[in-house]
Amino acid sequence: MKKIKIVTIGGGSSYTPELIEGFIVRKDQLPIKEIWLVDIEAGKEKLEIVGNLARRMVEKAGLDWEIHLSLDRKEALKNADFVSTQFRVGLLEARIKDERIPLKHGVLGQETNGAGGIFKALRTIPVILDIVNDMKELCPNAWLVNFTNPSGIITEAVLNYGNFEKVVGLCNVPINHNFRESKLIGKSPDDLIFQYAGLNHHHWHKIYDKSGEDLTPLVMEKLAEVKESTMENIDFVPFFEEQIRDLGMLPCSYHQYYYLTDDMLQKGLAEYETHTTRAEVVKKLEAELFELYKNPNLRDKPEQLTKRGGTHYSDAACELICSIYNNKKTEMVVSTRNHGALTDLPYDCVVEVSSIITGIGPRPLTFGKFKPAMRGIVQLMKAMEEVTIEAAVTGSYAKVLQAFILNPLIPSGKIAKTILNEMLLAHKDYLPQFAKAIKEIEKKG
Numbered sequence: 001m002k003k004i005k006i007v008t009i010g011g012g013s014s015y016t017p018e019l020i021e022g023f024i025v026r027k028d029q030l031p032i033k034e035i036w037l038v039d040i041e042a043g044k045e046k047l048e049i050v051g052n053l054a055r056r057m058v059e060k061a062g063l064d065w066e067i068h069l070s071l072d073r074k075e076a077l078k079n080a081d082f083v084s085t086q087f088r089v090g091l092l093e094a095r096i097k098d099e100r101i102p103l104k105h106g107v108l109g110q111e112t113n114g115a116g117g118i119f120k121a122l123r124t125i126p127v128i129l130d131i132v133n134d135m136k137e138l139c140p141n142a143w144l145v146n147f148t149n150p151s152g153i154i155t156e157a158v159l160n161y162g163n164f165e166k167v168v169g170l171c172n173v174p175i176n177h178n179f180r181e182s183k184l185i186g187k188s189p190d191d192l193i194f195q196y197a198g199l200n201h202h203h204w205h206k207i208y209d210k211s212g213e214d215l216t217p218l219v220m221e222k223l224a225e226v227k228e229s230t231m232e233n234i235d236f237v238p239f240f241e242e243q244i245r246d247l248g249m250l251p252c253s254y255h256q257y258y259y260l261t262d263d264m265l266q267k268g269l270a271e272y273e274t275h276t277t278r279a280e281v282v283k284k285l286e287a288e289l290f291e292l293y294k295n296p297n298l299r300d301k302p303e304q305l306t307k308r309g310g311t312h313y314s315d316a317a318c319e320l321i322c323s324i325y326n327n328k329k330t331e332m333v334v335s336t337r338n339h340g341a342l343t344d345l346p347y348d349c350v351v352e353v354s355s356i357i358t359g360i361g362p363r364p365l366t367f368g369k370f371k372p373a374m375r376g377i378v379q380l381m382k383a384m385e386e387v388t389i390e391a392a393v394t395g396s397y398a399k400v401l402q403a404f405i406l407n408p409l410i411p412s413g414k415i416a417k418t419i420l421n422e423m424l425l426a427h428k429d430y431l432p433q434f435a436k437a438i439k440e441i442e443k444k445g
Contacts, residue, residue: 003033010087011037012047022314036076089123095279103272114409125392132162152200156350169335197367204249327359395433
């Protein structure tokens with residue numbers, strides 16, 4: 001059996017031990033020869049720390065896998081079989097700006113939603129397209145497994161602007177929902193059938209038992225009794241029970257920002273005042289995690305990593321790789337080309353949908369039409385995603401402004417331009433495509 005090479009870009013991430021654990025669990029299904037962890041110069045220290053922990057984990061498992069650490073992406077990519085991406089352009093300082101700048105103006109700030117999500121995409125898309133160009137040259141037959149947020153937008157950019165078809169976008173949110181909601185009704189996820197449809201961080205789902213009985217209403221009833229969040233990265237605000245029942249589907253946790261905007265904004269503003277926005281909390285958590293990772297006696301993924309928000313990350317990334325490699329036909333929720341699965345969205349756009357994972361990639365399962373309440377917002381969000389991608393590729397100020405005006409979390413009018421201009425200046429080191437627009441803003445003072 002041919003031994004495989006896996007490359008992780010953003011290998012110095014605090015999530016990497018979760019990934020390594022996932023590969024170790026699947027050691028009998030994946031004949032791994034080498035894992036390359038790649039990062040940039042600014043991440044060199046973290047790469048060394050997490051890389052050494054990865055080596056200790058592999059050694060404890062009694063495996064002969066080679067763990068390579070590199071700052072040279074091209075060296076790492078040569079003849080890779082799978083490439084996973086989990087990087088953050090601008091590091092956590094950029095996320096802090098993404099969250100705090102909108103909140104400063106009384107507008108929601110969040111990593112993958114609203115103005116913060118748009119700017120994360122603007123910084124990330126040029127980088128992912130450069131990675132794809134390297135892959136075309138050095139490992140054209142490799143699969144790209146993208147975990148970098150906003151995952152759906154990044155995946156669509158790779159497909160439609162990178163012209164690279166062997167890409168799958170991933171998120172651990174659906175798996176978290178599966179575990180949480182199964183537990184609520186005293187079942188195992190393996191006993192249930194989940195049907196997901198929508199966009200990354202903007203999907204809905206239904207739940208059935210194996211006889212075909214719709215258990216969604218029962219889960220809605222149980223969720224109405226829940227008083228605290230099970231998501232590490234989202235504050236808890238209960239949905240309106242009447243609204244969710246009318247939808248007939250369970251919302252994604254991130255729908256709180258759209259269905260309960262004012263409540264979430266008030267929480268965000270309180271966090272802004274106390275410097276406890278999620279990005280600022282994560283920065284402290286990461287510092288603590290890397291102190292743990294330094295311990296030469298640590299040879300397992302520490303339990304504290306669950307507080308970082310990466311729970312079940314490896315279940316998604318590693319199982320996807322395993323299913324493609326072995327043509328397992330596992331059912332998973334992924335971001336992939338629509339191909340008619342959701343009839344309310346363009347045929348070739350990227351959707352997040354239940355899919356069968358085969359040796360030639362995801363085969364999306366047909367969902368059909370949404371009810372009007374879901375159709376309206378999902379079409380708006382898809383248009384916003386498409387405009388954001390075009391803005392990132394062209395460096396057009398007008399396109400970013402269009403994305404801001406389309407986004408339901410950003411008030412239109414002068415406030416949109418104020419936030420847009422401030423964020424362009426704050427992130428200018430990572431937005432070379434907007435150099436002309438930034439120069440104009442600086443000139444006007």
